Amino acid sequence: QVQLVQSGAEVKKPGASVKVSCKASGYTFNDHYIYWVRQAPGQGLEWMGVINPSGVTTIYAQGFQGRVTMTRDTSTTTVYMELTSLRSEDTAVYYCTRGLNRNNWYTATDFWGQGTLVTVSS
Amino acid sequence: DIQMTQSPSSLSASLGDTVTFTCRASQGITDYLAWYQQKPGKLPKLLIYAASTLQSGVPSRFSGSGSGTEFTLTISSLQPEDVATYYCQKYDGAPFTFGPGTKVDIK
Numbered sequence: 001q002v003q004l005v006q007s008g009a010e011v012k013k014p015g016a017s018v019k020v021s022c023k024a025s026g027y028t029f030n031d032h033y034i035y036w037v038r039q040a041p042g043q044g045l046e047w048m049g050v051i052n053p054s055g056v057t058t059i060y061a062q063g064f065q066g067r068v069t070m071t072r073d074t075s076t077t078t079v080y081m082e083l084t085s086l087r088s089e090d091t092a093v094y095y096c097t098r099g100l101n102r103n104n105w106y107t108a109t110d111f112w113g114q115g116t117l118v119t120v121s122s
Numbered sequence: 123d124i125q126m127t128q129s130p131s132s133l134s135a136s137l138g139d140t141v142t143f144t145c146r147a148s149q150g151i152t153d154y155l156a157w158y159q160q161k162p163g164k165l166p167k168l169l170i171y172a173a174s175t176l177q178s179g180v181p182s183r184f185s186g187s188g189s190g191t192e193f194t195l196t197i198s199s200l201q202p203e204d205v206a207t208y209y210c211q212k213y214d215g216a217p218f219t220f221g222p223g224t225k226v227d228i229k
Contacts, residue, residue, distance in 0.1 A: 035218070037166075045158075045166065045209055045220040061217040062123070100171060106213055108156035108171035115165065 002026040004034075004096050004113035011119045012086050019082040020116045022096030029077040030054035033099040035109055036070065036081045038092040046092075050105055051079060059105075086120045093117050124149045126212055128221035134229045139200045143224045145193045145210035154214035157186055157195045160223075161206045169208075170195065202228060 007021040022034065036048040049060035051070040058070050064083070072079045079096060094116045097109035125148040135141045145155065153173035158166040168177045170186035173193055183198045197204055205228060210221040 037220075044207075044223045045160075045211075047211070047218045047220060050216070050218075059216045095165070097166075100168070100177075106154060106215070108168055108211065108213060110168050110177065112165045 002098065002111045004098060004111055006094075006096060006113040006116045009117040009119070011121065014087055014120055014122055016086050016120075017082060017084040018086060018118050019080055020094050020096075020118070022079045022081070022113050024053075024077045024079065024098070027098075029074060031102040033105045033107070034070075034072070034079045035097050035099065036068075037095045037097060039095070039115075040089070040092040043092075048081070048094075050099075052105065053077075053079060057105075083118075086118075088120050090118065091120045123217055124151065124212060124214075124219060126210060126219050126221040128208075128210060128224050130224060131222065132225040132227070134227050135200050136229045137200055137202065140196065140198045141200055141226065142194050142196045143208065143226075145188075145195070145221050147191045147193075147212055150190045151212045151214040153189045154212055155186075155188070155193050156211045156213060157184075158209045158211065158220075159204075159206045160209065161203075166209065197226075200226075200228070 005023045035050045051058045069082045096113040098111045099107045100110045101107040155173045157170040160166045174186045207223045207225045
């Protein structure tokens with residue numbers, strides 16, 4: 001069965017960086033794009049960007065440009081999202097989610113990781 | 123960037139009611155529109171994609187319609203388990219913006 005398993009909760013100080021992992025299993029890793037979405041406490045969903053696991057294509061939301069990097073390791077079928085220069089407003093649950101359609105990034109997403117809470121506090 | 127709005131922001135309805143809410147895009151997105159349900163403390167769940175295609179395993183009381191700039195999600199015969207926040211999302215191009223959500227509860 002398809003699974004996306006994310007790394008555990010993190011507590012970071014302002015200005016620090018965080019790297020969240022998302023290990024995929026149960027499907028052909030290279031066939032589906034992985035997206036990152038975050039949700040601040042009590043707030044809605046915010047799209048951060050997308051990575052093509054079979055290549056080096058990444059697209060980031062403008063609000064995260066220069067602070068976010070998405071990478072992947074095909075040998076371990078793991079995708080990573082690193083966010084730098086953290087501020088208190090970055091406190092949120094970060095989700096990875098899989099593109100529904102194969103080899104097409106213009107798609108909704110079907111499976112979600114369990115979420116990783118990142119708390120930014122001094 | 124294309125902006126997504128949803129209305130109403132919340133609604134309260136009785137069990138068995140048919141409820142409809144709207145998602146609007148500031149520019150046309152053809153049918154590149156998905157609906158997600160998020161129950162309190164749970165992960166988002168895909169309900170509808172391509173504006174009107176029901177995701178596998180989703181009850182048939184959920185339906186979507188629309189194209190271009192205006193879309194609707196309808197729940198026929200509201201059930202207790204439908205208490206949730208519903209988000210629309212565009213995916214015609216980056217950014218894949220979500221709407222702010224419609225919160226549904228039982229009257």
